[in-house]
Amino acid sequence: MFKIPDHQVAGHQASTGIIGPLIDDSGRFYKPLQSDHRGSQEVEFYTKFSSITEIPNHIRKFFPIYYGTKQIEASDGSGPCPHLVMEDVVSIRTNPSLMDIKMGSRTWFPTASEDYIMKCLKKDRETTTLPLGFRISGFQIYGDKDSGYWKPERKYVLGFSTDDVRVALKKFVSSNSSNDLVAEPDFAFAESVYGGPNGVLAQLLKLKTWFENQTIFHFYSCSVLMVYEKEPALKGHSPGVTVKLIDFAHVIEGEGVIDHNFLGGLCSLIKFISDILDNLPHNSAQNSEN
């Protein structure tokens, strides 16, 4: 009944002897509660988030639906273990392309332990977190039946420079997404995925408006997950663009202050996506007039 998810690109992944998330046939995602404070902090977040009625529905839909916790057999065979149960936002898709982007130029929260802060700070400085306000944690890009997916190793992705990030965001919406950053992207899906009233950019702008005002939560080390499918995008069909926030093990109370760390990174990501849309090949004549 439970199986290891096909389409996970970041975070702890289940494999032989290693505990990780599971999914079932009904579209639910089971995340084992991490034994330290992180598991309970994520339960606390979901519980509080569910109880706050002031969060409008158009924002609520950026968060996976939460179904509580449940004791199930852990993926590593170590026996029953409590799991967070939530909406599986990916596995219902056939051939999803997806990207996990960890937000903020700082992944550590002020009250964390000194060891944790120094570990995070080191990683933030070694990745694009510091210069860009976000880093790509992982992705998979579906090519076609023959080429399948490009799903690079985590280590490769974490080594991305600013330019690599720019290219990866272009390849993410291209049809010729061969297994490297070299081939020139063709932007075949840029308008249908990033553009339009339900595209990634429009959704990120809605999130931005909320983050300019919300002072309830600070989302440290949280990710934006972008998902779409190439096949249904042909001939006027929607590619089913989904933008979700995931990973709330390091969410703390906002105490009346906006989450300027997440918001800054979000504005930076928005600028990267806008730049791609503003500079699409067929727009070049128009752009040169600006």
Added chain:
Amino acid sequence: MFKIPDHQVAGHQASTGIIGPLIDDSGRFYKPLQSDHRGSQEVEFYTKFSSITEIPNHIRKFFPIYYGTKQIEASDGSGPCPHLVMEDVVSIRTNPSLMDIKMGSRTWFPTASEDYIMKCLKKDRETTTLPLGFRISGFQIYGDKDSGYWKPERKYVLGFSTDDVRVALKKFVSSNSSNDLVAEPDFAFAESVYGGPNGVLAQLLKLKTWFENQTIFHFYSCSVLMVYEKEPALKGHSPGVTVKLIDFAHVIEGEGVIDHNFLGGLCSLIKFISDILDNLPHNSAQNSEN
């Protein structure tokens, strides 16, 4: 001809044997070039900024006018020394109230030395820089002829908590600004200084729009300076609200990425100011309906 400015609230201040800025009678401000890289970096910034014609005038007016560099006698009597010459945005006022707010949740830039980074990080964590995305570096609030100015010591201001910052921003636009944070602010100047089409909030929102798009500069350790005068505010006269960016010794090239660090802090400051305007005593009936 040259004298020590009356209304400086932050930064290096001239006193016996200590070098600091000077002003003249014609409204110019002379800042001694710091002997390390900082002085030359600020000259470089002003030179580059002056040469970029794409910066619109409504943004250019947030920066002091730059008149180049000039060799004059240093304030400490150590002889001639090169000074940055710029518009004096304060001393033309009679009794200005002013506040210097250092922007960003990180005051260090990625390529700085390890010593410098650790020194800044420590200060960022000890002040409101980390939680708020900005810290008040200094202020003076004019009361009236009898009470004069409240101009607290730098050390006191740097010790501010989040709540202290909130109160200081309220006292800044109150008539009863006695020399502490205790007395209840009366918000007498809140609408005329923070509100309206030329008030602080409107000006900060213009800056925000620019920062969402500009990728030329990253303004580390730069300040927003707010200035106004109480007396002309009576009976429909404008309090002459000025908002300027100052201190560009740590500006680096943006390299195509927005300054998410400054922008995040700016959005946080905007939220603080908006909250004050939204919760003015006479607005309370209206607010309770929201």
